[in-house]
Amino acid sequence: MQDPVSTSVADVAGVYAELVDSRKSARGFKPDPVPQALLDQVFGVALRAPSNCNTQPWQTHVASGDKLESLRKKLPEAFMKGEFTMDFPYDGKYDGVYKERQYASAEALYSAMGIKREEKDKRNVAFMRNFTFFDAPHVAFLFLPEPFGLREACDLGMYAQTLMLSMVAHGLGCCPQTALSFLAQQVRDELDIDSGNKLLFGISFGFEDESHPSNTCRTERAALPDITHFHS
Template sequence: MAQTDHDSSDFATLQRLADQRWTCRQFTTEQVDRATVEQLLTLAQRTPSWCNTQPWEVVVTAGEGTQRFRKELLDHIQTAGNAPDFEFPATYEGIYRDRRRACGFQLYDSVGIAKGDHEKTMRQMVRNFEFFGAPHVAIVTSEADLGIYGAIDCGLWLENFLLGAQALGLGAAPQAALASYAPFIRDYFAIPDTRKVVFGISFGHPDTTHPINNFRTARAPLEDQVTWHTS
């Protein structure tokens, strides 16, 4: 079947959003109005999931709710160790280490952190738990019994959320770092023990004047990621 102009236009729009999407690491203090946040969440709700289980449940903060959560979490991380519900990567080797380091160097270079400056590096790491100044945070959880596939479905939800935010002119930062303090988050938001914290998202209006928002990460060429079998 020949591709229609409509199909081509839709794909071009999706391609543009995917190409232009970036991780925002500095936000303005301006709140996003409730109707816009609900529009974004409604889009993400269209995400497909295994057997249509829709395992994601989302806590969203705004206003004083964000400020209080930020303060309490910062206080908590001063004395508590990491306790994620899902194991973090054991190690990064080969190309995965190279890509991770390249991203880190771009980030640190953008804000003038020299290699080996552990004090400034640690300060930048803590910015994760300040939500990069974002006025809103979303905490995404999945039902524990659904295991890794519930988490995968939440990852699909995340992609739709991120593309929706890009389409609305908002900035967003998906953060595994927040999930590293899962017991605290569950307790703070009264989330049942039967749910696992998968990730958080800081979001709001991006501060486009801040240098940390000016770099973009690269993507590997298709031939590095795809193997074709045609016979």
């Protein structure tokens, strides 16, 4: 391993670019639990995420073992019965270029899984895997305490990406999931969480199963000039 003192800025920039590039949503995991010492390290690094006035307006609850197995049974049943309890509105409808990107990402995922557009049943089965956490051994549920709103939700997003990069840097795969927030009260009940904590999304994580077809999916990104506008 390289001596950290002699590591140049270019080396660090290269490692960072590689880390960001290698993070992708993983939707297939090995059953092996992540050792607690590694969990402490991964979540400890993420504590350095920035936030407005350093308020750190987030609470993370990690479900594993029996708690997770109970949720893995209850959530698909609740979703199928339409027992939605989301804390934040969601309609999943996009227009224009945003709709194009939404369709392209769905297409990338389903074609990686060998599922055609017209195979609605197979797409539903693939979607329902959200509620069994893509077989992951752990889920981190990210809560926004009341009375926080839009600005603090942005803080939580920064925490989430810092956390996911930490997971990837430590050899783990992960998938952020708004789908899990559709059943916020069921998650709170299972983990005995106060109703003043509002669920924004969950992150299923663990050691990636590289043989799962969904994990060959690679999504595109907009070009630099479409997103970033330099003014001088």
